[in-house]
Amino acid sequence: MTSTSAQESASPATPMQLLLRRFLRNRVATAAALLLLLLILVALLAPVLSPQNPYDLSMVSFMDAEQPPGGVSVAHQMHFWLGSDGAGRDILSSILYGLRISLGIGLASAVVALFFGTCIGLLAAYAGGRVDAMLMRIVDIQLSIPTVLVALILLAALGQGVDKTLMALVLVQWATFARNVRGVAQVERGKEYVEAALGQGLPARYVMLRHVLPNCMAPLIVTTTNQIASAITLEATMSFLGIGLPQTRPSLGLLISNGFDYMLSNQYWISVFPGLALVLLVVSISLVGDQLRVALNPKLDL
Amino acid sequence: MALLEVNKLVTEFHSREGVARALDQVSFTLEKGKVLGIVGESGSGKSVTAFSLMNLIDSPGRIASGNILFKGEDLLKLHPKRWNQLRGNRIAMVFQDPMMSLNPVMRIGDQLAETVSIHRPIRGSALNDLVHEALRKVGISAPRERMRAYPHELSGGMRQRVAIANAMINDPDLIIADEPTTALDVTIQAQILYEMKNLVRDSGTALIWISHDISVVKDLADDICVMYAGRVIERGPVHEVIRQPAHPYTQGLINSLPQSSGKGRRLYSIPGATPPLLSLPSGCAFAPRCARASSTCAQVPPTVVAGHREHRCYHPLGAL
Numbered sequence: 001m002t003s004t005s006a007q008e009s010a011s012p013a014t015p016m017q018l019l020l021r022r023f024l025r026n027r028v029a030t031a032a033a034l035l036l037l038l039l040i041l042v043a044l045l046a047p048v049l050s051p052q053n054p055y056d057l058s059m060v061s062f063m064d065a066e067q068p069p070g071g072v073s074v075a076h077q078m079h080f081w082l083g084s085d086g087a088g089r090d091i092l093s094s095i096l097y098g099l100r101i102s103l104g105i106g107l108a109s110a111v112v113a114l115f116f117g118t119c120i121g122l123l124a125a126y127a128g129g130r131v132d133a134m135l136m137r138i139v140d141i142q143l144s145i146p147t148v149l150v151a152l153i154l155l156a157a158l159g160q161g162v163d164k165t166l167m168a169l170v171l172v173q174w175a176t177f178a179r180n181v182r183g184v185a186q187v188e189r190g191k192e193y194v195e196a197a198l199g200q201g202l203p204a205r206y207v208m209l210r211h212v213l214p215n216c217m218a219p220l221i222v223t224t225t226n227q228i229a230s231a232i233t234l235e236a237t238m239s240f241l242g243i244g245l246p247q248t249r250p251s252l253g254l255l256i257s258n259g260f261d262y263m264l265s266n267q268y269w270i271s272v273f274p275g276l277a278l279v280l281l282v283v284s285i286s287l288v289g290d291q292l293r294v295a296l297n298p299k300l301d302l
Numbered sequence: 303m304a305l306l307e308v309n310k311l312v313t314e315f316h317s318r319e320g321v322a323r324a325l326d327q328v329s330f331t332l333e334k335g336k337v338l339g340i341v342g343e344s345g346s347g348k349s350v351t352a353f354s355l356m357n358l359i360d361s362p363g364r365i366a367s368g369n370i371l372f373k374g375e376d377l378l379k380l381h382p383k384r385w386n387q388l389r390g391n392r393i394a395m396v397f398q399d400p401m402m403s404l405n406p407v408m409r410i411g412d413q414l415a416e417t418v419s420i421h422r423p424i425r426g427s428a429l430n431d432l433v434h435e436a437l438r439k440v441g442i443s444a445p446r447e448r449m450r451a452y453p454h455e456l457s458g459g460m461r462q463r464v465a466i467a468n469a470m471i472n473d474p475d476l477i478i479a480d481e482p483t484t485a486l487d488v489t490i491q492a493q494i495l496y497e498m499k500n501l502v503r504d505s506g507t508a509l510i511w512i513s514h515d516i517s518v519v520k521d522l523a524d525d526i527c528v529m530y531a532g533r534v535i536e537r538g539p540v541h542e543v544i545r546q547p548a549h550p551y552t553q554g555l556i557n558s559l560p561q562s563s564g565k566g567r568r569l570y571s572i573p574g575a576t577p578p579l580l581s582l583p584s585g586c587a588f589a590p591r592c593a594r595a596s597s598t599c600a601q602v603p604p605t606v607v608a609g610h611r612e613h614r615c616y617h618p619l620g621a622l
Contacts, residue, residue, distance in 0.1 A: 015452070128361075192397050192399055192402035193402060193403050193404055193406070195358055195397065196397055196403040196404070196465070198358060198389070199358060199390060199397075200389060200390030200394070200417045200420070200468070201385075201386045201388065201389035201390035201391055201417075201420055201421060202390070202420055211405050214405075215405070215406065215407055217407070
């Protein structure tokens, strides 16, 4: 943000272009963003890319069980580039399908939590006073209990299932969003442009939604990114412990758990490769989130 | 009937340390199409007056008593819905800091269009033309391109012009400008002042211009209100007040202008500082700094009306 006259004469870049330019200045983050894009693409195209549909029983043969990486299938004409598991499923294919589920659950839960958290946070900032105090105490209580514990208790009570896992993830995440939005919205609310908007005769509710909320976007984007990463890890933890997703919808966490029994018999690949995929996914999301934080903060001059 | 009539307005801020009376019995009137300058030091209640008139006083502040008649309608008894119809439409405000008073993530054109469309059923290309015309009127070059700009792409002076365009776009009866040139550098300040003067004259809009700078008000206003510690201590036609001030504080303000002191002399300054609002002296708030103060000044001076001028002092200067 240097001289304004220079900016005026230059061709105006849209905020998106500016953001992209600032983001790409960090090589590690750029690499992470590319990796993340690749992972998302691969997850989306899993049915096309994977050598085998690991959940189509006609494609899976017990004769192929526990093939090491690079092994050749006995039943079908294919290689097990990352080996096969105890039931003869191709690990690579399982990972691709698992990525889909992990990413899908992480995204879905973060978006739903974002929605509820934003509504509650904005309401608290808008209403102020007692409503604000009450909502924020609920948030405090929610955040003071370890997330794994909350998710464990919920899933133990609700039982397994995609919907139940989602519900548990949303329940442990909304509070983070609510606190975040409320904090940012309160700061924005005190700024003069909000006063000016009210002074133009715009109704307060409208001002909150049209003026305050868009100005909260930058920190919200960062929080959402980080929450997606933590939702994926949390889901993996739950699934690893056997209380998250059912066996029919194996996420990365479940794949790791399935291969865990084979670790001691030196069949490392069944657990390690899904584990690596999980690490790559979460680390790339986190790195992207960190760089977004930098790129979205106009005060940090790069 | 005057366009705006403020009667004994009292605005208070409640805090743990006590009640700060930011406005104490503030009264003034403003005729249609006239310019009223409100001057005073920081903390004298200028901005609180503006925010009270716009009903933008937030808790812990509140308007405790008095009334504000705008075209005969008591603003303090209005329903919030009616307020939203008036604000931005019949009464508009220009804020002090143009860096802060525009929404940073909205295009200039959209912000102006919003001000129009919330009050008037104008849409589409007619709305676009109106916004374009409003920006052109305040002296923004290439308004078509500027409409697509974000506030950070404009300079401070440009932004304040946009804010002024935003205030004027619905042809309000009254514009309240709260130190709109303070945050700008002097050359831009003079330009904006000059343009603002022409704009209100052409549109017949009444203007309340708030400033700490009496020389700015001198060139712009028809009437002047001098405030001190939440009270209007002198009021009248601007040229008469400046030529022959009645209140010692007004005299002090005029003497503090650089052109009042001779070349090479020390600039005059009023001794002392404004008292904190939580511990105002009983009686005249200016008495501790006043050379003319006597024992009677321990009581709050009444408003003395002399013709079209008034002041609050037991020992006025000159023969008023």
